[in-house]
Every structure is written in C-alpha cells, then in structure tokens.
Amino acid sequence: SAVISQKPSRDICQRGTSLTIQCQVDSQVTMMFWYRQQPGQSLTLIATANQGSEATYESGFVIDKFPISRPNLTFSTLTVSNMSPEDSSIYLCSVERGLAETQYFGPGTRLLVL
Amino acid sequence: DQQVKQNSPSLSVQEGRISILNCDYTNSMFDYFLWYKKYPAEGPTFLISISSIKDKNEDGRFTVFLNKSAKHLSLHIVPSQPGDSAVYFCAASAASNFGNEKLTFGTGTRLTIIP
DSSP states (O other): OEEEEOSSSSEETTTTOOEEEEEESSSSOOOOEEEEEEETTTTEEEEEEETOOOOEEEETTOTSSOOOOETTTTTEEEEHHHHHHGGEOOOEEEEEEEETTTTEOOOOOEEEOO | OEEEOOHHHOOEEEESSEEEEEEOOOOOOOOOEEEEOOOOOSSEEEEEEEETOOOOOEEEEEEEEETTTTEEEEESSSSOOOOGGGGEEEEEOOHHHHHSOEEEEEEOOEEEEEE
C-alpha cells in the first residue's frame, strides 16, 4: 500500500476565496490523482497529475477552477479557486502502487463553503 | 451516465452471516475491477480487485466474483464482523498503454453488521 497524507484535513471557507490542498506520499510515484466526492455521491476523478507535465483534466473540470501543481514525485497540490457552496465536497488524492497499479487514497480533505 | 452502478444504497446483515454486495457496469471496455471500503472521515481503503481474465478472486474473508457476460460483480464477506460496517464502493477501469488509470466509481453501499 502507500502512506498518503493530506492537508488540511478539513476547512470552512467563504464564498469567492480559494483553498490549496496538499498531498504528500511516502515514496516516489509517477501518477497522482485528484478526486471529489460531493455529498451523497460517488467519487469523481478531477484530474491526473504527472510530474513535469500539465495535469490532465476530466470532462467538466478546468484548470482555471482546479489548478494543480506537481513539483516532484512525492507531492502535489490542488487548488479550489473562487469557491462557491457547490464546491463543498471531500477532496481526495490517490496514487498507483503495485504490479496491478491499484490506487490507494489519502484520508481526504473535507471542505465546506459558506 | 452512470457506468458503474450499485443499486442497493444500504444493506444490513447479522454478524457471522454472509454479506453480499453487488455492482453492475455498462462499459464493456472495463477490464479491471476493485472494491474499496470507506469509514466516515477517512479515505477509501483498497480491499480486493479482480482482472477480467478471472471470474473469482479470494483474500481471507473477502471474495469477489465477476460475471463478464452479465457485466456484474459481487463482493462476498464471510463471516461478517462488526468492523465491516462501512460504505463499500465498487470501481472499474479500462487499461490503456499506460496501465490502469482512471477509476469509475459506483455510488456506494452502506453495510451495517448487526451484532
């Protein structure tokens, strides 16, 4: 498995502000993923982050709203920009490990936007 | 379009009995399937996976069955224990040249084990 930490674990933010979420992994990984779980819904992939290249965003997600950084092979950040109450979600990062490239998840960041 | 479906939002099972969680998918390109368990305020924890070349994979109390013709998989937990109470997510991916990447998740089934 993998040891993955996220900061902050939770936050309450005001509408119109931005929050940057950090994801730290215990060893180097090629790909890191950012997911969102809105209340009562499933996990949805936001983007895939490779070190040294632009993140690849899924349909419905754009870089201006969710800029991602991947400065090295153990760290990534996701920024939720110009937040609205609809951005209230759990945001999770994950990494692939093992021969089967199974994804392992961080503990998540619980965000509430007022 | 929900490509991975878990039609039972909740399930209650007596301790010691078998828990069966079901998952259906529509995308025939999916060839790798995973089950995750999620406790409140924690990230999903990987439980067990199965490749489309198999129809069964077993790990301790957990067994996953895959029926490709029916596009259906199930997770069996036996015997069920109180610590198994959690939300279970089914996930699927279609391998590419770069490996198994994007996971598509079901909506989850909340399992409650009754002591």
